[in-house]
Amino acid sequence: MRVRPGRGRRAWSLGAPRQPARLQLQPHYDPDAFGRFSEAIARFLGTGRYLVFQTAVVTLWVSWNVLFRHREAAFDPYPFILLTLALSLQASYAAPLILLAQNRQAERDRQEGERDRRTSTRTQADTEYLARELAAIRLALGEMPTRDYLDEELERLKSELEKLRARVELDARGDVGDGAAADRDRPS
Numbered sequence: 123m124r125v126r127p128g129r130g131r132r133a134w135s136l137g138a139p140r141q142p143a144r145l146q147l148q149p150h151y152d153p154d155a156f157g158r159f160s161e162a163i164a165r166f167l168g169t170g171r172y173l174v175f176q177t178a179v180v181t182l183w184v185s186w187n188v189l190f191r192h193r194e195a196a197f198d199p200y201p202f203i204l205l206t207l208a209l210s211l212q213a214s215y216a217a218p219l220i221l222l223a224q225n226r227q228a229e230r231d232r233q234e235g236e237r238d239r240r241t242s243t244r245t246q247a248d249t250e251y252l253a254r255e256l257a258a259i260r261l262a263l264g265e266m267p268t269r270d271y272l273d274e275e276l277e278r279l280k281s282e283l284e285k286l287r288a289r290v291e292l293d294a295r296g297d298v299g300d301g302a303a304a305d306r307d308r309p310s
């Protein structure tokens with residue numbers, strides 16, 4: 123037996139999950155968009171253009187701070203701690219972005235391999251079906267007469283027809299004795 127809460131006290135059921143009373147602000151991001159962005163960054167980090175750009179920035183940074191070391195224009199003195207921090211920060215973001223891009227590529231490769239496997243299976247089944255059909259056609263053609271066989275049979279029928287014609291002509295003339303000779307020539 124279920125007990126219903128009274129209308130005045132509670133309007134919710136114990137069997138239903140509680141709804142949060144306050145607004146929760148949680149960051150939401152589109153994983154696909156973030157993945158595409160990380161792949162674009164990883165693609166850029168793997169180019170010669172990026173290496174030239176980074177080399178130029180580091181060279182300019184070091185040169186500027188060495189040339190203006192005794193003036194206020196130098197913003198990162200000799201141990202170049204700020205440069206080290208910037209490069210470490212760049213590396214700490216680059217590594218996970220590259221790993222994310224690699225994971226997405228591995229997933230695409232896995233899906234493509236699965237599609238290739240299904241296509242290969244279908245192709246193999248189609249090939250086996252066609253091989254069976256071809257074997258059935260060969261068996262059916264094996265029972266059919268060949269051209270040489272038909273030519274031989276036509277020649278035999280032609281020779282028999284000529285013999286019959288000759289016999290009919292002899293019978294029409296009334297030569298019974300020659301008809302007996304024609305019967306002897308006729309194959310049995």
